[in-house]
Amino acid sequence: MTDTGIDRKRLYFIGNLSIFMIGLGFAVRATIAPDLQADIYIPIDAATSATRLGEALGVTFTGFALTLLFGSALVDRMGMKAMLLLSALGYLAGSLGLFVATLMPPSGTVETIVMISLLLTGLGWGAVEAASNPMIAALYPDEKTHRLNILHAWWPAGIVVGGLAGVGLTQAELAWELNLLLLVLPSLLMAVLVATSAFPVTERVASGASYADMLRELIRRPLFWVFWACMFLTAAAELAPGQWVNIALSNIVGMQGILLLVYVSALMFVMRHFAGPIVSRISSVGLMFVSCLAAAAGLYLLSLANTPALAFAAATVWGIGVCYLWPTMLGIVAERFPTGGALAMGLMGFAGGMSIQFVLPRMGAIFDAAKLEAAGGAEQLAGLSPDAMAEVVRYASVESFQSVAVVPLVLLPVFAIIAIVDKRKSA
Template sequence: MAGTVHKGRLFWLGVLALFTAAASLAIRGAIASGLKGEWIDPIAPLHAGELVAAALGAAFLSFSITLFVASALLDQLGMKRCLIGAGLCFIAGPLLIVTAGHVASGMGIYTLVWLGMLLSGIGWGLTEATINPLTAQLYPEDTTHRLNVLHAWFPGGIIVGGLTGFFFSDALPWQGIMALVMIPAAATVLIAATTAFPPPLREQSGVSFGEMLSEVFRRPSFFIWFGAMFLTAASELAPGQWIDVALSNRVGMRGILLLVYVNALMFIFRHFAGRLANRISNPGLLWVSSLLAAIGLFMLSQAQSPVTAILASTVWGLGVCVMWPTMLASVAERYPRGGSWAMGLVGSAGALASFFVLPQLGAMYDAAKVEFAGGPEAFAALTGAAKLAVEDAAASLSFQRLAILPLILLAVFGFVWLRERGKSRAALAGEAA
C-alpha cells in the first residue's frame, strides 16, 4: 500500500469531504429562517416550524440509510466511487433547494426542498461511510486520535458555513448562500477521481463479508453502543440545527453565531481529545461529555442574553465536542472484525436520532407556542413583541426537554466505564499473582 497510496493525500481528501458535508449542514441551518419566512410560512403558518424541522431532518434520514447500506457494501462499491458520489450529491441537493420556488408552487415547493435535503444527506452518508473506515485502515495504531483530528474538520466546516451564512446574508439571498456549497463539492469530485485508494479493508484483514456482518450480532454489547450513539447525536446535532430558529430572538443575537462559536471550541478540542481519552479511557471521556451536555442544554433553555447564551453554549459545546468521533473510535477498537459495517451502524444510529428528534423539536415548539398564546386563533392574531414572547417561551421548553437525553447517557457510560475499569483491575491482579 505504501508504494501506491499516499496516506496524507487520502487523509486530507477525507477532511475535504467531511468539511463539505459540515458546511452544507451549517448553511442549511443558517438559511432555515429565510427559507421558512419566504416559502414555508405562506404555505402553512401554524405548522411552519414542524415542516422546516422535518425538511432539515430529511438529510439525517438519508444520511442514516446511506451510511447503513454503504458501510456494509463499501468494499463492493469502492471508496473512490463513494466519495465521487458524495460530491455529486452535494451539488445536486443544493440545486433542488435553491430552484424549488422557481419551478413549483404550494406544497410542491416544500416537496422539492425536502428532496434536496434528502440528497444532501445521501452525500453526507457516503462521506462518513468511506472516511471513517479509511482513517482506521490508514492509522490502525492511532485510531482515536486520528478520527478526532479528522472530525475536527466537521466543526471546521460548520464554522465556515455558519460564518458564510451570517456575513453573506446582506449581500446574497439565502438561495445564493446555499449554492456556495457546490464549490468544495466540485473539488471533492475532482480530487477523489484522481487519487489512488488502498485495497478493500476485508482483503487486507482476511475477514469475510459474512464474518463482518455477524460480528455485531454475536456480541450483544455492541447494541449498547448503538443505543448510546442515538442519544449522543441527538444531544449534539439536533440542537445545532435548531439553535438559529429557536434562540435568535430570545437571546438577542443570531443563533448561528452561537453555533459557530461552539464549533470553534470543537475544532480546537478535538485535536487533543485522543490524548485525553488515553488518560481516562473512552467511556470516561464520554461520561464527562454527557454531564456537560446536559448542563449546557438546560442553561441554553434559560439563556436570556448574549452573555448567558455564550456561557451556556460553552458548557454544551465542551460536552458534545468529542462525542461522535470518540464513539466511532470506541466501536472500531472493540469490534475490529466488524470493520466498516460496525462503524456505519453506529453512525446511522446517530443520524436516525436527528431525523426523529428534529421534527419532534419542531412539533413541540409549534404546540407550545399555540398553547402559550391561548389557541390557534389567538396565536394567528399575535404580532410584534407579543408573538416573539410566545415563541421564546416555546423555544425554552424545547431545550429543557432535550436536556433529558444526555442525563440518560450518564447512566450508560457510567456502567461501561466502571465495568471496564473492573476488568482492567482484575487482569492486573491476575498478572501480579
C-alpha cells in the same frame, strides 16, 4: 507515497475535505432554516410551519442514515473512491435543487422539491461517512480514536466557514439563497481529487475476514448493540440542537443564533485535536461520561440564557460536552470490534442519523404546541401583534431546547457501568 501507490497524506486531506464539506452543509441548513420557514412554510401553513421545517431538515438525516446503512455494507465492494464520488454528486444535486425551489412561489410542489433536495444532500453526507471513517481506520490502525477525532474536527471547521459566510451575506444584504451555492466549489474540488487518487481497501478486506465473520462479530457481541443504542442519544444531544440553534436562540437571545453555532464549532475544532491525550488519561468511555454530563448542563443553560453573554457561556459548556461524542463513539467501536469493519461504523452512523430524523420533527412539534399554548389557540396566534408574537416564540424556543436537555442524562449510568467493568477487567 507507499509501494502500493497509496498517498496517505493526500487521502487524509481528502478525508478532511469531505468532512469539511458536510460541516459546511450543516451550517448552510442552520443558516437558511429561518428563511425557509418564513418564505415557504409559513405561507403554506403558519400553525405547523416549525413542524414542517423540522420534518424537512430531518429528511437530510434520513438520507444520511440510509446511505450509511447500505453504503457501509457496500463500500468493501464499491470501493472508497466510488462512494466519495457519489457524495460529491449528492451535494451538488441537492444544493442546486434547493436553490431552484427557493425561486418558485410557495406550494406543495415546492415543499416536495425541498424534501427531495435535502434527501440528496443527506445521501451525499452518508456516503462521506461510509467511506471516510473506514478509510482513516485503515490508514491509522494504531491510533483510531485520536485520528477519527481529528478527522471530525473538520466538521466544525466547515460550520465556522459556512456560518460566517451566512452572516456576511446577511450583513451585505444579499439574497439568503446565495448560501446554497457555497457547497458547489468544495464538492467539485473533492470530485477531482477523489477521481485522481488511489485508495486502500478496508480493514475487513485487508484482514481477509468474510462478510459472515463481520456479521458474527456484531451479532455475537451484545456490547456493540449497547453502544449502537447509545449513539441514538449522543447524536440527538449534539446534532439536533445544532440544526435548531439559529431558530431557537435568535428568538431567545435576540441575536443571530448561527453566530453561537460558529463559536461552538470553533471550540470543537480545537478541542478534537486533543482527544488522544484525554483518552489516554480517562479512557474513551470515561470521556463519554464526562461529555454527556456537560452536554446536559449546557443544553439546559442554553434554554435559560436571555442575554448574548449568558448564551455564549452556556454554549461553551454545551460545546465542551458534545465535542467528542460522535468521533469517540466511532473510535470505541473501531477499536473494540475491528472485524466489524465499515459495517460497524456505518451502523453507528445510521443510528445517529435516524435519531435526528425523529428528534428534529419532535422539536418542531414541541415548538408549535408551545406557541399555541402561549397564545391561547390558533386563532389568537394568528391575531397577535409583533411584540406579543415575539414573546410567544421566545417561550416556544425555551421549551424546545429543554426537551432535549434530558437526553444525555440517560446515558450517564450506561457509560458508568461500562467504565467500571472495563476497569475490573484490566485490574
